[in-house]
Amino acid sequence: MIYQGSAITVARGGDEIATLTFDLKDESINKLSSAVVEELDQALQAIRKESGLQGLVIASGKDVFIVGADITEFHQIFEKGEEYLVEMNQRVHGIFNAIEDLPFPSVAAINGLALGGGFEITLTADFRVMAEDARVGLPETKLGILPGWGGCVRLPRLLGADNAIEWIAGGTENKAKTALEMGAVDAVVAKDKLEAAARDILEQANRGELDYQARRKEKQSPLKLDSIEQMMVFETAKGFVAGKAGPHYPAPVEAIRVIQKGAGEERERAQAIEAKAFAKLAMTDVCYNLVGLFLNDQAVKKKASQYEKQANPIELAAVLGAGTMGGGIAYQSASKGTPILMKDIKMEAIELGLKEARKLFIKQVERGKLDKADMAEKLTSIRSTLAYGDFEQVDLVVEAVVENPKVKGGVLAEVEEATGDETILTSNTSTISIDRLAENLKRPENFCGMHFFNPVHRMPLVEVIRGARTSDIAIGTTVAYARKMGKTPIVVNDCPGFLVNRVLFPYFGGFNLLIEQGADFQRVDKVMEKFGWPMGPAYLLDVVGIDIAVHANEVMAEGFPERMAREGKNAIQVMHENERLGQKNGKGFYAYEEDKKGKPRKVGDDQAVELLKPLVREHQEFTDEEIIARMMTPLCLEAVRCLEDDIVGSPAEADMALIYGIGFPPFRGGALRYIDAMGVAEFVKEADRLSKTLGPLYAPTEKLREMARSGERFYPTTGQR
Numbered sequence: 001m002i003y004q005g006s007a008i009t010v011a012r013g014g015d016e017i018a019t020l021t022f023d024l025k026d027e028s029i030n031k032l033s034s035a036v037v038e039e040l041d042q043a044l045q046a047i048r049k050e051s052g053l054q055g056l057v058i059a060s061g062k063d064v065f066i067v068g069a070d071i072t073e074f075h076q077i078f079e080k081g082e083e084y085l086v087e088m089n090q091r092v093h094g095i096f097n098a099i100e101d102l103p104f105p106s107v108a109a110i111n112g113l114a115l116g117g118g119f120e121i122t123l124t125a126d127f128r129v130m131a132e133d134a135r136v137g138l139p140e141t142k143l144g145i146l147p148g149w150g151g152c153v154r155l156p157r158l159l160g161a162d163n164a165i166e167w168i169a170g171g172t173e174n175k176a177k178t179a180l181e182m183g184a185v186d187a188v189v190a191k192d193k194l195e196a197a198a199r200d201i202l203e204q205a206n207r208g209e210l211d212y213q214a215r216r217k218e219k220q221s222p223l224k225l226d227s228i229e230q231m232m233v234f235e236t237a238k239g240f241v242a243g244k245a246g247p248h249y250p251a252p253v254e255a256i257r258v259i260q261k262g263a264g265e266e267r268e269r270a271q272a273i274e275a276k277a278f279a280k281l282a283m284t285d286v287c288y289n290l291v292g293l294f295l296n297d298q299a300v301k302k303k304a305s306q307y308e309k310q311a312n313p314i315e316l317a318a319v320l321g322a323g324t325m326g327g328g329i330a331y332q333s334a335s336k337g338t339p340i341l342m343k344d345i346k347m348e349a350i351e352l353g354l355k356e357a358r359k360l361f362i363k364q365v366e367r368g369k370l371d372k373a374d375m376a377e378k379l380t381s382i383r384s385t386l387a388y389g390d391f392e393q394v395d396l397v398v399e400a401v402v403e404n405p406k407v408k409g410g411v412l413a414e415v416e417e418a419t420g421d422e423t424i425l426t427s428n429t430s431t432i433s434i435d436r437l438a439e440n441l442k443r444p445e446n447f448c449g450m451h452f453f454n455p456v457h458r459m460p461l462v463e464v465i466r467g468a469r470t471s472d473i474a475i476g477t478t479v480a481y482a483r484k485m486g487k488t489p490i491v492v493n494d495c496p497g498f499l500v501n502r503v504l505f506p507y508f509g510g511f512n513l514l515i516e517q518g519a520d521f522q523r524v525d526k527v528m529e530k531f532g533w534p535m536g537p538a539y540l541l542d543v544v545g546i547d548i549a550v551h552a553n554e555v556m557a558e559g560f561p562e563r564m565a566r567e568g569k570n571a572i573q574v575m576h577e578n579e580r581l582g583q584k585n586g587k588g589f590y591a592y593e594e595d596k597k598g599k600p601r602k603v604g605d606d607q608a609v610e611l612l613k614p615l616v617r618e619h620q621e622f623t624d625e626e627i628i629a630r631m632m633t634p635l636c637l638e639a640v641r642c643l644e645d646d647i648v649g650s651p652a653e654a655d656m657a658l659i660y661g662i663g664f665p666p667f668r669g670g671a672l673r674y675i676d677a678m679g680v681a682e683f684v685k686e687a688d689r690l691s692k693t694l695g696p697l698y699a700p701t702e703k704l705r706e707m708a709r710s711g712e713r714f715y716p717t718t719g720q721r
């Protein structure tokens with residue numbers, strides 16, 4: 001044994017080849033924490049002292065190779081400042097360069113995921129062999145930073161600048177076949193042949209059949225691009241990536257600049273450019289919030305795993321109510337491997353549901369994600385029916401009929417009679433109380449809400465709603481099914497609108513008040529889109545459906561009359577009365593025309609503007625900042641109330657639900673992190689100012705006032721600048 005640590009061992013067999021193995025003690029994965037990087041330095045020092053070595057294999061003792069740096073350390077490390085980060089990265093460069101500068105050839109044996117710093121380690125080796133099911137990539141731009149341990153330097157010299165830009169700016173995970181075609185790895189083999197392939201490459205290098213020194217020189221030298229080629233590659237890429245990333249995400253374009261600045265430099269100088277740019281990005285609010293988002297996502301997944309421990313197995317599911325929503329749910333279940341029955345009382349609805357599922361599968365085939373045989377197999381796992389004949393075998397039912405408590409209640413009581421005693425019943429309701437729907441059930445402990453967001457195949461969130469009598473097994477099984485469908489489930493307690501719609505409708509309330517005071521809804525949309533929302537409130541209402549919004553608004557007004565009930569008509573009701581239902585009938589706040597791909601494209605509509613004029617009670621001029629405050633304050637306050645009322649269990653779950661459910665701007669971190677960024681005291685001051693003229697919708701809670709007085713926050717202070 002050459003070196004033994006808690007994460008790294010270096011062993012020498014009976015020959016001159018050493019194997020450096022990453023195998024982090026008491027963890028299921030390998031990650032590069034500060035302690036592991038220090039161990040790597042010590043291991044390399046031990047290797048350099050060992051005489052007679054002729055090669056190094058870098059391997060993993062886990063199912064993954066290395067998933068990247070330890071992101072849980074990021075906030076704490078980044079808090080130390082830009083200068084510290086530059087020095088830290090330069091030190092890591094020195095350690096990684098020591099692998100590249102070994103006096104004998106090296107090869108990385110990539111057995112599983114190698115991401116971020118894990119992939120950057122493999123790039124220091126002279127050669128890379130990869131298991132067939134492994135993936136590699138540099139996803140740092142998704143965290144608001146860029147590869148800081150050599151990725152921006154070595155990858156362009158291996159793949160060419162254009163391919164490296166695509167990988168780095170896109171933050172993609174890449175399959176073995178792609179990595180081989182691009183030149184990121186030298187061979188792809190079956191996992192059980194990985195070690196033999198790695199040793200074979202070292203033997204070839206030592207026999208002079210593979211020139212590892214030439215390989216090194218290429219990685220350490222300037223890019224082979226003249227000035228005209230550089231301009232064409234980098235300037236074109238910057239324009240394209242900037243358009244795709246948008247103004248709120250600077251990291252992808254900055255990564256291109258780093259590659260460009262380092263293109264004409266030797267290794268150390270290019271690495272210094274990279275280290276400085278990394279540190280600069282790490283200090284931004286965008287990075288802070290995106291790292292926070294990652295940590296919140298991990299917390300949500302961990303909580304879901306705990307619920308899942310109490311789950312019953314799901315071999316067969318069912319959806320009641322076909323059509324577009326039922327078809328979407330059936331598609332999602334079948335595509336992830338759970339057979340599903342799709343029942344409706346009308347054959348036309350079933351045909352519509354099957355058509356929706358088929359359309360989504362065809363798209364997967366067109367994108368190369370499925371072949372036709374897979375598609376046929378998955379489609380046959382959706383069985384349509386007009387009767388309850390096979391429902392005794394069903395483990396979980398999703399009721400997805402019309403959003404009407406009487407209809408839903410009747411259907412749920414009916415299906416309960418047709419299913420087994422342990423079958424879990426769920427309702428895909430967006431607003432109706434779970435306790436109310438459970439009133440006529442014989443086994444209310446087996447019932448909960450399972451609220452999907454539209455379109456089902458795209459929206460990652462599923463709200464799992466616990467009623468007063470819902471059992472832990474029902475929650476656990478529903479969470480497990482949602483995860484099996486590829487969704488992120490968040491468990492919430494029952495109340496009008498649950499979490500997401502309860503928080504969303506005060507935002508629409510702020511929108512209605514703005515219109516009453518003379519704001520142009522099209523300008524409000526533009527301001528909120530510039531703020532970071534994927535679409536403004538008027539456009540969002542058209543996409544959701546004005547009829548659905550009217551119903552939900554009534555539920556909210558009944559449930560929270562002090563804040564959400566208003567005398568007189570609002571803008572949403574005016575659209576509804578004039579049969580402007582949004583995209584579904586081609587007119588709402590906007591009119592809709594089909595584009596070349598057959599998708600609805602919004603255009604301005606003077607008739608909508610005229611219809612809203614009678615609502616205007618006074619004409620005020622609003623700055624962009626005032627519009628943002630008027631829209632965001634009630635949304636954030638309702639998120640606070642949901643946390644205080646125990647509707648949602650933690651700030652992390654509340655923020656992730658809003659990001660995954662309604663597209664809250666990810667770079668802002670969520671509603672509660674948004675309050676933290678502003679400062680709780682400053683937020684309360686702003687809310688108080690607005691509530692004086694706009695009423696209870698804008699009034700802070702007493703607990704929030706207390707937080708402001710005592711300097712509390714929703715998230716720990718570590719890493720907050």
